[in-house]
Amino acid sequence: MRLPTGTYFQNYRADHAWWRTKFVWFRxxxxxxxxxxxxxxxxxxxxxxxxxxxxxxxxxxxVQLLIGYTGQITLGHAAVVAIGAYTCAVTMFVWxxxxxxxxxxxxxxxxxxxxxxxLPAARVKGLYLIxxxxxxxxxxxxxxxxxxxxPVAGRGRAGFIAIDPGMFTIGPWVIFGSIPxxxxxLIVLVLAQVFLANLLRTRVGRAWRAIRDNDIAAExxxxxxxxxxxxxxxxxxCLGGAAGGFWLTTLAGVTPEHFTLTLSLWLVGAIxxxxxxxxxxHIFGAAFLVLVIELLRIILMAAIPVWPAAFEYFLYIRYxxxxxxxxxxxxxxxxxxxxxxWQFKNYVHLWPFSY
Amino acid sequence: MLMLAELVxxxxxxxxxxxxxxxxWTVIFKTSGVLNLATxxxxxxxxxxxxxxxxxxVPFVLAVAGAVIVGAILxxxxxxxxxxxxxxxxxxSVIMIxxxxxxxxxxxxxxxxxxxxxVFTPAVFPLxxxxxxxxxxxQVFLWSFILSVVLMGFLILFxxxxxxxxxxxxxxxxxxxxxxxxVSPKRVYGWSxxxxxxxxxxxxxxxxxxxxxxxxxxxxxxxxxPAVVMGGLNSxxxxxxxxxxxxxxxxxxxxxxxxxxxxxxxxxxxxxxxVVLLFRPYGLWGWVKIERM
Numbered sequence: 133m134r135l136p137t138g139t140y141f142q143n144y145r146a147d148h149a150w151w152r153t154k155f156v157w158f159r160x161x162x163x164x165x166x167x168x169x170x171x172x173x174x175x176x177x178x179x180x181x182x183x184x185x186x187x188x189x190x191x192x193x194x195v196q197l198l199i200g201y202t203g204q205i206t207l208g209h210a211a212v213v214a215i216g217a218y219t220c221a222v223t224m225f226v227w228x229x230x231x232x233x234x235x236x237x238x239x240x241x242x243x244x245x246x247x248x249x250x251l252p253a254a255r256v257k258g259l260y261l262i263x264x265x266x267x268x269x270x271x272x273x274x275x276x277x278x279x280x281x282x283p284v285a286g287r288g289r290a291g292f293i294a295i296d297p298g299m300f301t302i303g304p305w306v307i308f309g310s311i312p313x314x315x316x317x318l319i320v321l322v323l324a325q326v327f328l329a330n331l332l333r334t335r336v337g338r339a340w341r342a343i344r345d346n347d348i349a350a351e352x353x354x355x356x357x358x359x360x361x362x363x364x365x366x367x368x369x370c371l372g373g374a375a376g377g378f379w380l381t382t383l384a385g386v387t388p389e390h391f392t393l394t395l396s397l398w399l400v401g402a403i404x405x406x407x408x409x410x411x412x413x414h415i416f417g418a419a420f421l422v423l424v425i426e427l428l429r430i431i432l433m434a435a436i437p438v439w440p441a442a443f444e445y446f447l448y449i450r451y452x453x454x455x456x457x458x459x460x461x462x463x464x465x466x467x468x469x470x471x472x473x474w475q476f477k478n479y480v481h482l483w484p485f486s487y
Numbered sequence: 488m489l490m491l492a493e494l495v496x497x498x499x500x501x502x503x504x505x506x507x508x509x510x511x512w513t514v515i516f517k518t519s520g521v522l523n524l525a526t527x528x529x530x531x532x533x534x535x536x537x538x539x540x541x542x543x544x545v546p547f548v549l550a551v552a553g554a555v556i557v558g559a560i561l562x563x564x565x566x567x568x569x570x571x572x573x574x575x576x577x578x579x580s581v582i583m584i585x586x587x588x589x590x591x592x593x594x595x596x597x598x599x600x601x602x603x604x605x606v607f608t609p610a611v612f613p614l615x616x617x618x619x620x621x622x623x624x625x626q627v628f629l630w631s632f633i634l635s636v637v638l639m640g641f642l643i644l645f646x647x648x649x650x651x652x653x654x655x656x657x658x659x660x661x662x663x664x665x666x667x668x669x670v671s672p673k674r675v676y677g678w679s680x681x682x683x684x685x686x687x688x689x690x691x692x693x694x695x696x697x698x699x700x701x702x703x704x705x706x707x708x709x710x711x712x713p714a715v716v717m718g719g720l721n722s723x724x725x726x727x728x729x730x731x732x733x734x735x736x737x738x739x740x741x742x743x744x745x746x747x748x749x750x751x752x753x754x755x756x757x758x759x760x761x762v763v764l765l766f767r768p769y770g771l772w773g774w775v776k777i778e779r780m
Contacts, residue, residue: 205579252761256768258578259522259720263712264764267757274750348779393709397586404583445598452594458587462580463572 150329167318171311179310181426183382186317188418190324191375192399192406194368199400200409201332202364203344204253205262207396208269209372211249214391215272216242216373218281221293221386231300231307238377239370245272246369247362254358257347269393277388294385307381320378324371329411331367340364344409401454405461407468416469424457425450493622494738500628502734503635504693508707509714509726510639511687517659517721518679519672521570522578524585526687527708528592533558533688534695534704535600538607547611551634554692555685562684566677574673593702606699631693638689639727642682646723651678659721706753710737713760719773728771 136155141147151157171179191213198204220238223229229237249268253261300307307316331337339360342350351357380386398421406417428450435442461468508530515523523529533554540550569588573581612630616623646652657665658675666672687708694704714733718725733756740755769775 199579205582252764256764260716260764260768260770262522262582263716263757264761266709266712267754267761270754270757274754275748279748279750397590400583401586404580408579448594448597448602450594451590452598455587455589455591455594459569459584459591462576462584462587463569466576466580 148333171314176310179314180382181422183310183314183317185415185419185422186314186321187375187379187382188399188402188422189415190317190321190378191372191395192402192414192418193324193328194371194375195399196403196408196411196414197328197340197371198364198368200403200413201337201344202340202361203347204250204361204364205258205400206265206368207262207393207400208249208265208267208272209368209399210391210393210395211269211272212242212246212369212372213376213379213395214277214388215245215369216376217380217386217391218277218293218376219373220377220380221295222281224299225293225295232302235374235377239373242373242376243366243369246365246372250362250365253361253365266393269396273388273391277391292385292387295380295383297384300381313381316381317378320374324374325411328367328371332411336360336363398454401458403468405457405468407470410468410470412470412473413468416473420469421454421457424453428453489621490742491739494742495735496622496624497628498735498738499731500624500632500734501697501737502731503632504690504730505707505710505714505733506727506730507635507638507693508687508690509711509718509730510642510723511683511690512711512715513720513723513726514642514655514679514686515683516715517723518655519570519676520581521585522582523683524582525589525592525708526683526711527705528589528596529558529562529684529687530691530694530708531596531700531702531705532561532592532691533684534691534700535596535605536688537692538605538695538700539600541607541611547607551689551692554688558685558688559681562681563677565684566680570676570680571673574676589705593705597702600700602702604699604701605695607696611696627696631696634693635690638686642686643723645682651675655679710753710756713756716770717760717763719770721774722770722772725770725772 136153139153141152146152151160170182174182191209194212195206195209198206198209216238218238219241220231220234223234223237224231249265252264256264298306298308305312307313332340339350339355342353342355343357343360343364347357379390383390402417402421403414404417405420406415407413429446432442432446432449465472508526511529512523512526515521536557537547537550537554540553541547545553565588569584570581573584612626614626616625617629618624646656654665654670655675655678657668657670658672662672665675690707691700691704694700694707698704710733711730714729715726716729717732718727718729736756736759737752741752744751744755763771
């Protein structure tokens with residue numbers, strides 16, 4: 133990474149730090165301040181959208197870890213998000229566990245569920261693994277949640293669990309309404325981001341990247357690939373579970389409809405658009421997709437006087453736009469938005485003498 | 488026992504359609520190595536075109552022919568516009584571009600034909616079941632099966648007897664060697680997409696005859712995956728046997744496990760596939776790939 137002239141380090145600790153110059157500290161402080169003040173600046177209609185971006189980014193972070201850093205392609209990540217959400221909801225509303233405990237339980241349940249379905253990764257890989265993760269998606273959503281958890285919850289049919297407002301409390305803090313949920317997503321997302329970014333710098337992260345680049349070579353170098361693949365599935369599951377447990381706070385009720393194969397594919401699309409193997413990728417991708425869909429909604433709403441059926445077609449056009457966005461990015465910008473961001477940063481660094 | 492036999496027979500009948508769709512999937516995978524997740528939507532497009540022609544008064548056979556022709560054109564177009572730029576890109580990108588295609592097709596289908604279920608009116612096949620000895624089989628299943636088998640026969644003849652079919656086989660077997668004897672892989676990819684789009688579209692039309700067409704029918708395109716994975720990804724006989732097997736498994740799972748676990752019908756093939764993969768990681772007839780550094 134480029135440093136301004138005159139910056140010297142006297143120990144490795146300082147050299148390996150995330151933020152090495154005063155200017156970067158200032159920039160990051162500014163970013164944090166923007167995030168903290170955001171609810172008071174933008175309108176109430178936009179805040180839930182920012183929260184939605186946070187949720188999608190958190191869910192996509194697990195996919196980023198599996199696909200972007202360990203090379204294990206998954207098309208069933210919505211299933212672990214669902215397990216996190218449902219564990220949290222069932223323990224809270226059926227057994228009366230307080231929210232923080234239920235949240236942690238949801239995280240671990242999702243992690244273990246993900247490991248269970250990651251076990252075939254020991255035997256199969258590549259295209260065959262894709263199909264087994266798809267099997268996880270269908271089995272989890274239709275059978276485990278649709279048929280088994282629904283009756284246990286006893287709060288409605290087909291896995292629907294109604295959520296009482298104001299039940300989500302951490303100590304004295306009640307997470308209800310758009311501003312507290314925004315701060316809650318900010319906390320969870322920042323903690324998860326810091327955790328994963330640091331984990332990727334350790335022995336574990338290096339092992340994952342070795343497996344991604346060439347698993348046979350990694351094994352020859354002494355990396356226990358079975359263990360690290362499962363660890364990757366576990367951490368990705370935990371991140372998914374955190375996303376699910378967080379997402380409950382914004383809902384009036386949770387149904388299996390929230391976690392279809394479409395969401396799994398959406399998450400993979402988000403990291404491809406944002407950039408594979410980048411810690412910004414999932415955030416950029418989630419933000420891009422959510423904002424494009426939101427823009428489409430606004431345009432179609434505006435078109436209603438001219439074309440009364442516009443809003444009926446919103447759902448269909450949304451699919452079309454989403455598909456075209458993926459195709460367009462893969463053909464014309466295969467490195468994703470985070471590559472553009474990197475180029476932009478370099479340009480600013482060197483401006484006005486770009487050599 | 489009679490019940491079991493009847494379930495198996497009906498399963499094989501409907502499995503014929505799955506086999507047809509699986510064959511379409513395998514043609515693309517074998518020649519160009521693309522794992523196509525848009526198969527279901529391709530089937531839907533073919534089905535809807537056939538339905539639109541049929542409802543407009545065209546005889547069913549001609550409507551199927553129309554779906555084949557339009558499907559082939561769309562197949563060429565898709566390959567040229569979307570898949571051609573992706574040659575040589577990583578697996579994940581190519582898979583995701585078919586996911587993008589699936590979403591785009593789904594959007595277009597719903598924009599044109601709406602989200603409501605459409606049925607072939609008047610019914611194409613007579614509604615009275617045929618009784619053979621102790622069995623009674625619905626005519627829709629029987630005719631769909633016959634049509635699928637005939638079409639698969641034509642495809643196999645195409646692969647074995649025509650110049651293009653042989654070129655496709657050669658590319659699937661060894662692309663470099665095929666290039667060295669003058670086969671253009673790009674043209675072969677185009678042909679494989681056209682063929683697959685056409686064949687899969689006929690499968691969609693046949694599925695539409697059973698329960699009507701709506702976007703949910705695209706799920707059958709995903710059911711092809713356990714079929715081809717069980718058969719082994721690179722094996723055409725494997726795809727056909729896998730398709731038939733999926734039909735049978737669906738029926739058996741629905742009848743024997745369905746009362747205890749409702750909704751198992753569509754998931755059961757996936758679960759059986761997982762078990763098969765645990766013991767034979769390359770499917771029943773797939774090539775065992777030896778990886779070296």
